[in-house]
Amino acid sequence: MDEMIKLDDIGKTYRTDKIETVALQNINLDVRQGEFISVMGPSGCGKSTLLNILGLLDRPTAGSVQVEGRHVGKLGDRDLARIRNEQIGFVFQSYHLIADLTVVDNVEIPLLYRKLSGAERRRRAVRALERVGLASRIHHFPTQLSGGQQQRVAIARAIVGEPRLLLADEPTGNLDSHMGEEIMAILEKLNKEQETTIVMVTHDEHKAARTERIFRVFDGQQVH
């Protein structure tokens, strides 16, 4: 499989005037195209920081990040934004839907930053919602939906731009087991049918066991 994203000896240290906090140290991770990886570790061990670095939302203080063989360390805000827009989708634990926008408007957000007509954006957003089984709720507002439905909207938003990499930060963390199962099923289907690469942070050993590979982190370091 081709290499999707590669972390080389990544470190992340947060510095304030008095305190220096090491969040990640010597992390090496190759994510290959089409993989479904879970990242596990106790709370505060650096999982989310790792996901943010993978998603180009945060910059490491040491090491290098390559996306499809290209070093991204020196890229500016606009270039990173373009890579995120075209290649990466995010699913967050707390959904992060914009309450003032309808479901379909939320799903359209990634497409706003591409050169697409309004009609084309709408068509793609509806199709993404169909894929997560929410086509009948396009004009609802997020607060009118259950937690599981909101997370499905978030997944639709993450996949509407057809990214090659999906980063999910505890996507089932706020859901009951039934809804959590629904979300896992959608992610697995995306990985198998669309060959979307998925990196998922989870606390749940059972769900992690369903992925191809588990990447464990403890106190900011990877566990071999």
Added chain:
Amino acid sequence: MLKNYVKLAIKVLLRRKFFTFISLFGISFTLIVLMVVSAFIDHLLKPSGPEKRSDNFLLVHMLILKSPDRRSSSQSSPGYRFLDRHVRTLQSAEKVAVFSGSQKATSFQEGRKIVSTVRLTDGVYWQILDFDFLEGAPFNSADERDGNFVAVISEAARIKFFAGDPALGRSIDFNGQSFRVVGVVDNVSHLEDSAYSEIWVPISTSRSTAYRHQMLGEFDALVLARNRDGLAKIKEEFRAVIESGVDFPDPKRYNWAMSGADTKLERIAREVVDDHNQFEARTGVLLAVVFGAMLLFMLLPAINLININVSRILERSSEIGIRKAFGASSRTLIGQFIVENVILTALGGVVGFVGSFIVLDVVGSSGLVPYAEFHVNFRIFAYGIALILFFGVLSGVYPAWKMSRLHPVEALRGRA
């Protein structure tokens, strides 16, 4: 994308109704004040009444005379002699009209006391100013030369003297003299101060001829140029006259003169920033003062908006994080926020426009400025649009920049 921004902007405005109300009130109130002030200035500088050709004429309205040792000086409106000898004779002028300031006149008619304003003019006055005649015609230079007791009155004077009935050929008496009405004109705004009056009579009907010998007095002159470019030639010629060609009747008393041929703006500049001692009025200073004051006035609601906008960022940090995560660059977010702010200011603008119409209508009909009709015309409308855009951008740029600088991870955690 714009539709999405507009939709979101309206939602955000409805989310915090009190903030929105304060913002809208600030914008619309400021706009109302600025629109009313600019309508006033517009009316003053671009008159629509008899002075509508003011772009093509200059006003000689002041004269300073100084003694040979320069210790003693007198300053007032020019006298008839000065204007007759040194302004009427300007070769570069198309026409020159001499007229007095407006004065109070008292009449007693059928036991009623009537107080009106009267102006003494020559015949050329009616050729430079475009009065709207409701009856009859103006008096002419022959009437002025022959001292005919004829008068043009305004609609307001016709109502005062004749209860609004036709006045042509009828007589009006004031200050012990009787005049035959030869014309009735529409009312003139008080702000058109070379034209405003209720009664106009020939200068030669003055009770005394002493005015003919006065250097200083109560007269002004309107100097009409052949075209707009001619104004500079007139100024140049008049400056030469002032500097070397003034005929002083008593050179031992006064032998130095200063005056100016001013446009409407220059005249106001001379009055407001008070420089009578040089030929050119300081319009630059006046404009700087006016624009500075307007800018300061706009700055207050803009700062208020900036504060409100910055505090709104706190509640929108999650949205900013999402947009950044899904591909919005800082520049795109700045654009979005400015669009939202321009929408808010445009809403304030609409309220401000409606408010301006109402306020100008109330001011116009209140008689605060006699016979003035204030309009939010196309020019004022354009000022308004410019002001709104200025507001929108001014109050949006800083919060937008601050917003765009948020780190996406921090923003997603709700930390602005």
